[in-house]
Amino acid sequence: MTVSQPPTLEQTVAEVARRLADAGIEAPRRDARLLVCSLLGGGPELLLASPERRLSDSEAATVEAAVARRLRREPISRILGRREFWSLEFLLDAETLDPRPDSETLVEAVLQWAAQHDEALRLLDLGSGSGCLLLALISELPRASGLGIDIAPGAVTTATENAQRLGLAGRAAFVAGSWQGALPRTESGEPWDIVISNPPYIPTGDIETLEPEVSAYDPARALDGGADGLDAYRALIPKAAAVLRATGLLALEVGAGQAAAVKGLLEEAGFSTVWTARDLSGIERCVLATQARKSRESASD
Numbered sequence: 001m002t003v004s005q006p007p008t009l010e011q012t013v014a015e016v017a018r019r020l021a022d023a024g025i026e027a028p029r030r031d032a033r034l035l036v037c038s039l040l041g042g043g044p045e046l047l048l049a050s051p052e053r054r055l056s057d058s059e060a061a062t063v064e065a066a067v068a069r070r071l072r073r074e075p076i077s078r079i080l081g082r083r084e085f086w087s088l089e090f091l092l093d094a095e096t097l098d099p100r101p102d103s104e105t106l107v108e109a110v111l112q113w114a115a116q117h118d119e120a121l122r123l124l125d126l127g128s129g130s131g132c133l134l135l136a137l138i139s140e141l142p143r144a145s146g147l148g149i150d151i152a153p154g155a156v157t158t159a160t161e162n163a164q165r166l167g168l169a170g171r172a173a174f175v176a177g178s179w180q181g182a183l184p185r186t187e188s189g190e191p192w193d194i195v196i197s198n199p200p201y202i203p204t205g206d207i208e209t210l211e212p213e214v215s216a217y218d219p220a221r222a223l224d225g226g227a228d229g230l231d232a233y234r235a236l237i238p239k240a241a242a243v244l245r246a247t248g249l250l251a252l253e254v255g256a257g258q259a260a261a262v263k264g265l266l267e268e269a270g271f272s273t274v275w276t277a278r279d280l281s282g283i284e285r286c287v288l289a290t291q292a293r294k295s296r297e298s299a300s301d
């Protein structure tokens with residue numbers, strides 16, 4: 001009688017890739033390698049380092065459960081419960097958006113502005129989700145501090161844990177709240193130096209046309225921007241203006257094709273200087289604005 005050997009890592013990755021390809025999943029080999037190697041506690045390079053490593057029964061069961069989830073189109077980041085953003089690791093949960101690489105455009109643009117303001121900047125993040133934007137910024141600005149608010153209590157808990165894991169909890173806090181209500185000021189009652197937001201901006205009718213990885217797994221309130229995708233901007237721009245220092249910066253992520261409309265909303269709200277930053281695909285991804293109006297300067301600076 002021959003006793004069959006447990007599969008090797010190489011065999012497992014090949015078999016998982018075949019099953020993902022049969023299900024029509026894009027980049028099946030990349031996904032298979034990332035998923036299996038991560039579940040075994042390594043990076044994708046584990047496959048090159050130890051192709052002959054044999055999986056234990058419990059490892060094979062873990063891989064099988066994860067593959068079943070991927071076949072239901074759950075993104076790998078959600079299966080693993082974590083995502084890298086700005087070279088930092090963020091935990092995710094069902095109430096957090098899976099951070100997108102395009103959102104690094106906002107981080108870069110805010111850092112460019114901050115480089116000309118040698119101060120202990122105070123940041124407010126509206127709709128902070130996993131905390132990726134605020135924590136990436138605070139990690140680059142050693143004297144900065146900030147507050148993230150989100151309507152989803154689970155996201156607040158996860159962002160708080162992310163701040164702790166990244167050693168940034170002393171300078172970044174997260175609380176439940178909504179931009180539909182009055183926004184907080186800094187602890188000392190002053191206006192913020194920087195307000196950032198990546199609000200929900202997908203037009204409601206477009207959500208069901210998105211990949212299932214997005215439409216079925218990102219929380220609806222992280223995606224749904226109302227009929228034209230702009231509801232959150234209409235609500236939060238005047239609120240942000242009211243708690244932002246006159247010479248401060250408002251930075252908003254926008255969807256493809258929304259920059260002109262959001263610029264218009266900012267100008268209506270009294271922002272005098274408005275500019276955009278493009279993502280790696282050349283799309284205007286972030287709209288930035290300052291409100292250096294004389295009346296506001298004397299009122300809040």
Ligand SMILES: C[S@@+](CC[C@H](N)C(=O)[O-])C[C@H]1O[C@@H](n2cnc3c(N)ncnc32)[C@H](O)[C@@H]1O
Pocket residue numbers: 095096097098099100103126127128129130131132133149150151152155177178179180198199200201221222223
């Ligand atoms: C597109 S996600 C962005 C999350 C995170 N900042 C990021 O970039 O990955 C939008 C976030 O806004 C939150 N949100 C939606 N409506 C809100 C409201 N009225 N007030 C506060 N947060 C809200 C959602 O829960 C979600 O976390």
